[in-house]
Amino acid sequence: MESIQIDYPMSLQVIREADWEGDLELVVAPAEQEKGLQQPGTKTGELLLVETAQRRHRLLVSLGPPDKLSADALRHAGGAAAKWLLKRGVKTAAVQTSPLLNLEIETALEAFCEGLYLGAYHFERHKSKKEVESPVQVYLLAEGRAESLDLPVRRVSAVAAAVYLARDLAHEPPNVVNPASLAERAQLLAERDGLSCTVLGETQLREMGAGAILAVGLGSRTPSQMIILEYPGQPGHEGEAPVILVGKAITFDTGGYSIKDRTGMVGMKYDKSGGAAVFGIMQAVAALQLPTPVVGIVAAAENMISAEAYRPNDIIRSLSGKTIEIISTDAEGRLVLADALSYACSNYRPRAVIDLATLTGGIVVALGSVRAGLMSNSDPLAEALFSAGERTHERLWRLPLDEDYFELIKGDDSDIKNSSGIRQAHPIVGGIFLKQFVPDEVPWAHLDIAGPATTDKDLPYCPKGATGFGVRLVLDYLQRLG
Ligand code: BES
Ligand code: ZN
Ligand code: ZN
Secondary structure: OOOOOOOOOEEEEEEEHHHOOOOEEEEEEOOOOOOEOOEOOOOOOOEEEEEOOOOOEEEEEEOOOHHHOOHHHHHHHHHHHHHHHHHOOOOEEEEEOHHHHOOOOOOHHHHHHHHHHHHOOOOOOOOOOOOOOOOEEEEEEEOOOHHHHHHHHHHHHHHHHHHHHHHHHHHOOOOOOOHHHHHHHHHHHHHHHOOEEEEEOHHHHHHHOOHHHHHHHOOOOOOOEEEEEEEOOOOOOOOOOOEEEEEEEEEEEOOOOOOOOHHHHOOHHHHHHHHHHHHHHHHHHHHHOOOOOEEEEEEEEEEOOOOOOOOOOOEEEOOOOOEEEOOOOOOOHHHHHHHHHHHHHHHOOOOEEEEEEOOOHHHHHHHOOOOEEEEEOOHHHHHHHHHHHHHHOOOEEEOOOOHHHHHHHEOOOOOEEOOOOOOOOHHHHHHHHHHOOOOOOOOEEEEEOOOOOEEOOOEOOEOOEEOOOOHHHHHHHHHOOO
16 A cells, blocks of 8 residues: 655754754845845845855845735745755755744744745655755744744644645556545545544445446546545534535546547646645644534546446436436536535535535636636635635635526436536536535535646746645635634
C-alpha cells in the first residue's frame, strides 16, 4: 500500500532570538526606493543578500509597493524567499518577526509563513534525482513573546500541510491513485488523525441504489467508491449539524465513449482535485480541532472505456430516485456528485453543503484560472465563501442559477439529462443539475474549480501543476464559523 507520508521541504519553528546562532536572517523590507545597497528592489519578492557587521548574512525580501501591500503580497514574498533558500541548498535560516508584526496587516506573519511553506512545495515522488535534496529548517525569531507566535505557526503549518496533501494527491498519476487506493489512503488518514472513515464500495453502492456514481465507474477495473470522513467537532459540539464538503474525485477522465481528444485528455489526472482538496481540508480540521462537526464526502470513480462502460442514451437511476439519461459520458462529475449530495442530505441534517469539482471546461473559458465559479441557493453562504476567497486569494465569482436553465436538461425519456448537448452555459447547467439533488432548505454552494485547480506556469507560491485550490478558502470559512 502506498504511504500517506508527505516529505516537507521546509519546517518552521519558533525560537527565542537570543538562542539563534545561525548565519542567515530573512528580513522583509517595504520597497520604497530603487534597488540599492540596502534595498531589495521595488517588485514584490525581489531579494537582496547583504552582509552584516558580524559577518552574518541578511536576505532582504521586498514586499513591493507599500500602497499595494496585502496578505497576498506577503505570501508572494514568502514564496520567493522559500525558492531562494531551496535553490541554494540552505539548511537553516531565521525570520526576523518584528518587521512583520509591525506591518499594518494583522495576519502578516501568517501570510508570509504560508508563502514560505507553499512556495517550497515540489512534487518529486516519482523523480529519480530530486531537486530538493534536504529540507530547510526555518526559525521564527521571537523577542521574548514566543508563546504568542505558537498558535499562528501551528495554524499555518496545519493549513500548509493540508494544501500539500491536496497537491500531492492531485499530482499522483492515475496508475497510482484510483478509487480503491484513494479509499485506502482515506482509511490511513482517518486512523492517524482520529477521524472516522466509511468506504462505500461497489456492493454497498448497488444495494443503496447509487446508480449514478456506479455508472461512471463501470468501464474501469477499479469500481467507484464513496469515501466518507467524519470529524465530530469539539466536546460539547458533537450533536451539532455538520458542514458537509463534497469532492469530485475522477481519478482519470478519458471522457468515456464521449471521448476526449488527445490534447483534452492529458491532464485529466487532475480531475480528482476537488476530492483531493476535501482530503486536505479534513486533515487540517482534525489538526486544528475546529469546534464545528465537519463531514467530507469524496465521490471517487475512474471514467474509462470498456465493454462494461456506460454509454450515451443509457438511462440510470440515481440514489435520489431520479432517472438520468446520459447525453455525454464526459459529463460524469455531476453524476458522481449527484449521489454524494443525495447521500449527504438524506443521512445528515447539514448546516451547509459545499461541493468542490473540476466540473466544466466552460468555467475555464469564462473565468480562466484566476477565479473559480461559485453557484449557490443561499446568499449568506455565497457571501461567506466569496469573502473567504478574497482573504485567502482563492477567489470566486458567482454565476446565476435561474430555474429557466433547467429547461436545457429536462428529460425526454427520463427525469433529467446529464447534459444539454448544446454549447450554452455549461457551468450553470452543471450547477442546475447538481441543485436537483439538494433540498431547497439546505444551504448549498457549488465551486467549479476546473480553472484554478491547476496552473500551467509557476506562480509565486505554487509550482506548475496542482494548486490545492479550495483548501485555504474552505478552511478560512470553517475557522470563522461560530
Ligand atoms: N473534467 C471535465 C472538466 C474539465 C475540463 C476540467 C477541462 C478541467 C479542464 C468534465 O468532466 C467534462 O468533461 N465536462 C464537460 C461537460 C460537458 C460535456 C457538458 C465539458 O466541460 O466539456
Ligand atoms: Zn468529463
Ligand atoms: Zn471530469
